[in-house]
Amino acid sequence: MVFTNLRDHYTTQCVNLLSFAPLSEKLVQSSLVKMFSDEQNPNNYYPTKLGIDRPAIDFNSSICNFLKNDIYKRKFERKLYVNHPIYLRKIRPLFCYSNMIDRYDGVLCHLAHSCINKSKGIIVSLKWFNDGKRLLTGTQLSELAIWNGLYFNFEDMKRIPIGGGAVSCLEWSKNDNVFAGNSLGQIVILSSALNLLDNYAFEGLTKNVLDISLSCCNTKLAGCADTCNPIIWDIKTRKIIKDLKGKNIDTNNISCLSWNPINDIVASGNRTQTISLWDIRMNKPIISINAHKANVNKVKWNYNGIYLLSCSKDSLIKLWDIRNYKLLHVYKNDNIYNTRFFSNYEPTYITWNPIQNHIFASSDNKGNIKFYSTNDSKCIQTISSAHGIDKPCSITLLDWNPLGHLLTSFGDDKLLKFWSASSCDSIISKEIDAKPLVSINNGVSFPNSRYINDENMVDVSSNQSILDSEEEGYQLSKLNNNYYKKISQKRRMVNKMTKPKPSNTT
Structure with missing residues (x-):
């Protein structure tokens, strides 16, 4: 499908997402009204359990607001709100902030759900x-x-019929086919239903497949394995196009690679501390850089095809600009030289935010997840002990949702965790803990904020509403439903008394 402009692309994305949307809030409220009418339920009492109350991250409400109000507006005409429950009904999708490098809505620090793998295998x-x-x-x-x-529940499990080793790497193509590599050196193509497209596998690698990456046009595949040269295949013919070899480069020790999303340039990281850039039209690398002082764990291209990110066992994460082969930023751990706990600190995985391309996340062997920006070398936010509370454990995998509102991590504690930007809860809940309001009015925070009946945000310490500036004369002194009922009754009485009576004219 060819999109005429970016707006049509986002509209198609929204329609695809709305196709699997569950019951909306309006339908649930209408069903509650039918079940409990005013005559049968004069005190507006609702039971605590109406079916299964399962945590969920529903991205559809923000998309509905975007489709209803802002899709035909220009960017400077759209009203953008902070990602906080106080603006829950007015918040916009994350792609509305994609070109704003001064916003960090893609930083996801709230634990939405944690689950254990249903299989015995890790x-x-x-x-x-x-x-x-x-x-x-x-x-x-x-x-x-x-x-x-959406609900983070387990759906299905299938077994790859070819081979039998561990599924060491996965990569999706633009036509919804997945490439799976195993520990036996085999790479197969599966459909979106996880069925084999054919019985032919990509040959050439004899040991554990460490990393695979697709070209920008999805016509070629690059892969690397232990003690093997990186290989490039043609996807249609399954034939080897080229082996990546260099005179002064030990290509048998390449541990990771990544294909540029715009050009036919492949970046590879080596166990001999070097990063190489390969042009598949040439028989030698464009450039080889002594980037780190230890083994390179991961290399990742930015979605704009300009920046290259690398992490190594020397505890450093580096950002490179390939236009002039210049080092832009070096990201260090702040506590690495202060405590013995971080003496063996090692970043294990890095991933870019697919919507806000100036934000990326990294994981380490101490169970922490950190968020950085390309604007500077300082850490934006840190999730301490994301995996392993009693004893820190390494985080081995990290991946971002294509819509940018969820981050998934897996560690040695065998837990699969989903991270979001705000707390998830049912609409029937009476009170939930809200995320601290930090990013409004130049850092003014409300640490004791709470959600009350999906109507207002209040400060528990002072029993005063944060939205008093919007509604003059409306102050809260108690946090119960009876007080809201009294206030609403008084307002109705005042409105009736202040209404001018119609004059009887003959």
Whole structure:
């Protein structure tokens, strides 16, 4: 499908996302009204349990607001709000902030859900579907598990019929086919239903497949394995096009690679501390950089094709600009030289935000997830002990939802965790803990904020509403439903008394 402009692309994305939307809030409220009318329920009492109350991250409400109000407006005419429950009904999708490098709405620090793998095998790879509806994970037992991206529940599990080793890496193509590599050096193509397209596998690698990456046009595939040269295949013919070799480069020790999303340039990281850029039209690398002082764990291209990110066992994350092969930023751990706990600190995984391209996340072997920006070298936010509370454990996998509102991580504690930007809860809940209001009015915070009946945000310490400036004379002194009823009754009485009576004219 060819999109005429960016707006049509976002509209198609929104329609695809709305196709699997559950019951909306209006339908639930209308059903509650039918079940409990005013005559049968004069005190507006609702039971605590109406079916299964399952945590969810519903991205559809913000998209509905965008389709209803802002899709035909220009960017400077759209009203943008802070990602906070105080503006829950007015918030916009994350792609509305995609070109704003001074906003950090893509920083996801709230634990939405945590679950355990249904299989006995440990998860060794994970990748979101292209539409963002489901998550695909690969295990050590050659199994593929599917997780729901809305309710985070387990959906299905299938086994790859070819081979039998661990599913070490996954990669989605633009036509919704997934490439799966295993520990036996085999790479196969599966459909979106996880069925084999054919019985032919990509040959050439004999050991564990460490990393695979697709070209910008989805016509070629690059892969690397232990003690093997990186290989580039033609996807249609399954034939090897080229082996990446260099005179002064030990290509047998390449541990990771990434294909540029715009050009035919492949970046590879080596166990000999070097990063190489390869042009597939040439028989030698464009440039080879001594980037780190230890093994390179991961390299990732930015979605704009300009920036290259690398992390290594030397505890450093570096950002490179390939236009002039210049080092832009070096991201260090702040506590690495202060405590013995961080003496063996090592970043294990890095991933870019697919919507806000100036934000990326990194994980380490101490169980922390950190968020950085390309604007400077300082850490934006840190999730301490994201995995392993009693004893820190390494985070091995990290992947962002294509819509940018969820981040998935997996660690040595065998827990699969989903991170979001705000708390998730049912609409029937009476009170939930809200995220601290930090990013409004130049850092003014409300640490004791709470959600009251989905109507207002109040400060528990002072019993005063944060929205008093919007509604003059409306102050809260108690936090119960009876007080709201009294206020509403008084307002109705005042409105009736202040209404001018119609004059009887003959």
